Amino acid sequence: MAFKLVLDGTLHEIDIVRRRPHLVVRIDGCEHEVSVTGSYDDGRQAIEIAGSAVHFARAHAADRLLLRLDGRSFEAKLLDPRSEETGGGQDSVRAPMPGAVVTVHKAVGDQVSRGEPLITIESMKLQTALPAPRDGVIAAILRSEGEVFDKDEIIVRLEDMAQES
Amino acid sequence: MSSSHATNPPAAATSIPFKRILVANRGEIACRVFRTLNALGIASVAIHHRVEARAKHVRMADQAVEISGETPVAAHLDGRQIIEAALATGADAIHPGYGFLSENAGFAKAVVAAGLTFIGPDAATIALMGDKISARNFAAARGVPVAPSVMPTQDIDAFARDAAAIGFPLLIKAAAGGGGKGMSIVRSASELTQAARLAASEAQRYFGDGRVYAETYVERPRHIEVQVLGDGQGNAIHLFERECSVQRRFQKIIEEAPAANLAPELREAICAAAVRLVAAAKYRNAGTVEFILGADGRFFFLEMNTRLQVEHPVTEMITGLDLVRAQIEIAAGHGLPMAQGAVAQHGHAIECRICAEDPAREFLPETGAVRYLGVPEAEYLRFENALDPGQKITTDFDPMLAKLVVHGPNRDAAIARSIAALKELALLGVTTNIDYLARVLGHPAFRAGDLHTGFVAEHREALVIDQPTPDVLHQALIAAALGFREFHDLAFSVPEPHASIGQWRN
Structure with a gap:
């Protein structure tokens, strides 16, 4: 089975091909043997891929992973394997928990910026604003004020990147 | 590490009359000043707003006093509370750092009135240099070049005559103008009268005021500034120049010393002009005289900053001097650390300002938290910061998180070391300009020293971070x-x- 990783907004799949004697993974059809796998902890790490050392720094931040590798910064997120996402997890806003819609801040067709609150929900007496996952245009708002929803339900959809010019 | 290169002569450190100094600042610069206080054996006092009670500068000081304000910045601008904190803790002097109250004449005056020493110039000098017009007039009267200009007039023929005497290119502006209306660049005398008439009619149409004025237009200007020290008695020395042409949003992001490809005579002329100004003002303290330098070699006084500058470490690295110590000794009446002829210069230094901002979004500030900080270490490198693991990065204060200052035997080496250090530096948890800075340093135009204040705009496309392989x-x-x-x-x-x-x- 493939893990779905969103790296800097782009969806990638990474497969575990073998575990013994060394871990072998497949990414975009390329197999890589990972002979030294480092530790799970935050901080500087060294792993070995195809016999070459790869140094990086890594930190956990809630459900995201932050990386510094080869003089670049990356942000990674692991998608729930049950997810149907295909657009890199960036085309829709899902409910992080079951609840009800308190306020809808935007309308279909609105241009929004990443991080802008789209909708305020209430779950377990806590109000939370759900932000836009990226810049884009709102394609659909699937729950209106007062309606309830389940965890992981899609609440807002953004237009496909491809449709925007 | 700041003091490791310091070669200030073993002056009368023991006889410094200050037992305790309050630093009216925060963040990296407060930490920077504390390091020198520790080295000199002077007790330190920090001030802080409630939101930064556990900040590094607070922990680093011997004592800390909480100050209050509607916002953290407002607290740091409340001179009365700060002076009270100094008196309550028995401090004998206040070091203002940069920003906040460092160039506030009223604060300097109040500090002295409270019987304390202000580690800076006297209030009158701060006021003189703080006003653009008075500073410009003062400079011009002492033979420091200021950009020639022709005063606003409606008499186009007289205007054209006076303007032609300045030389070309010229920038013609509406006296009441703004937004580029009525503005034009004139490159020869034959265009002048026509351009002036056009500008006057546009000015009349847009602003109801047909007066126009002209000033020398500096193409591709470089920002060159001179670090100076004055003893308050009319003696002054310079510690060479810095170049700070790489800017975004009108703020510097990369500074270096010395400036690249500056002809020795030109360099000498700029530094001498700065010393002339500072000596004439009987300036006391470290200070910076800023100039605009044109491609034709003409340079003009911009302004003088009467305080320690953000980018002072590059000067410390090439001269081996501790500028904070020099400030304290000057304030203590010990005079200048050395004569001009004894000021040495070694190699090249570059400072990169690490900011919480997104270069891909017009450098707008970013927020986050410090999830991991991995700093490269080397004897030629200073990482000036006050960051703590887990620290929240908010918009309460300036987006500058840290300064990476790197020395090399020459400019190429300093660039190579800076790029390597930026690549190794890991600051996870907030979007920063670290990778952008590395791209600027690696750009052929930067390497060639082909710098001007429009560098970031001119090379915009080339500076976009490329995709990983x-x-x-x-x-x-x-x-x-x-x-x-x-x-x-x-x-x-x-x-x-x-x-x-x-x-x-x-």
């Missing part, structure tokens, strides 16, 4: 995957019989 991308994906518990568990923790079956668990 597939190899690097795959390495990043593997490194990331191994950091996710789900992946890690599946790859390693499954008992052997299951390991060969693999796949799903509940």
Whole structure:
């Protein structure tokens, strides 16, 4: 089975091909043997891929992973394997928990910026604003004020990147 | 590390009359000043707003006093509370750092009135240099070049005559103007009258005021500034120049000393002009005289900053002097650390300002938290910061998080070391300009020293961060995957019989 990783907004799949004697993974059809796998902890790490050392720094931040590798910064997120996402997890806003819609801040067709609150929900007496996952245009708002929803339900959809010019 | 290169003569450190100094600042610059106080054996007092009670500068000081304000910045601008804190803790002097109250004449005056020493110039000098017009007039009267200009007039023929006497190119502006209306660049006398008439009619149409004025237009200007020290008695020295032409949003992001490709005579002329100004003002303290330098070699006084500058470490690195110590000794009446002829210059230094901002979004400030900080270490490198693990990065204060200052035997080496250090530097948890700075340093125009204040705009496309190669991308994906518990568990923790079956668990 493939893990779905969103790296800097782009969806990638990474497969575990073998575990013994060394871990072998497949990414975009390329197999890589990972002979030294480092530790799970935050901080500087060294792993070995195809016999070459790869140094990086890594930190956990809630459900995201932050990386510094080869003089670049990356942000990674692991998608729930049950997810149907295909657009890199960036085309829709899902409910992080079951609840009800308190306020809808935007309308279909609105241009929004990443991080802008789209909708305020209430779950377990806590109000939370759900932000836009990226810049884009709102394609659909699937729950209106007062309606309830389940965890992981899609609440807002953004237009496909491809449709925007 | 700041003091490791310091070669200030072993002046009368022991006889410095200050027992305790309050630093009216925060962040990296407060920490920077505390380091020198520690080295000199002077007790230190920090001030802080409630939101920064556990900040590094607070922990680093011998004592700390909380100050209040509607916002943290407002607290740091409340001179009365700060002077009270100094008196209450028995401090005998206040070091203002940069920003906040460092160039506030009223504060300097109040500090002295309270019987304390202000580690800076006297209030009158701050006021003189703080006003653009008075500073410009003062400079011009002492033979320091200021950009020639022709005063606003409606008499186009007289205007054209006076303007032609300045020389070309000229920038013609509406006296009441703004937004580029009525503005034009004139490159020869033959265009002048026509351009002036056009500008006057546009000015009349847009602003109801047909007066126009002209000033020398500096094309591709470089920002060159001179570090000076004055003893308050009319003696002054310079510690060479810095170049700060790489700017975004009108703020410097990369500074270096010395400036690249500056002809020795021109360099000498600029530094001498700065010393002339500072000596004439009987300036006391470290200070910076800023100039605009044109491609034709003409340079003009811009302004003088009467305080320690953000980018002072590059000067410390090439001269081996501790500027904070020099400030304290001057304030104590010990005079200048050395004569002009004794000021040495070694190699080249570059400072990169690490800011919480997104270069891909017009450098707008970013927020986050410090999830991991990995700093390269080398004897030629200073990482000036006050960051703590887990620290929230908010918009309460300036977006500058740290300064990476690197020395090399020459400019090429300093660039190479800076790029390597930026690549190694890991500041995870907030978007920063670290990678952008590395791209600027690596750009052929930067390497060639072909700098001007429009550098960031001119090379905009070339400075966009490129995509990683597939190899690097795959390495990043593997490194990331191994950091996710789900992946890690599946790859390693499954008992052997299951390991060969693999796949799903509940």
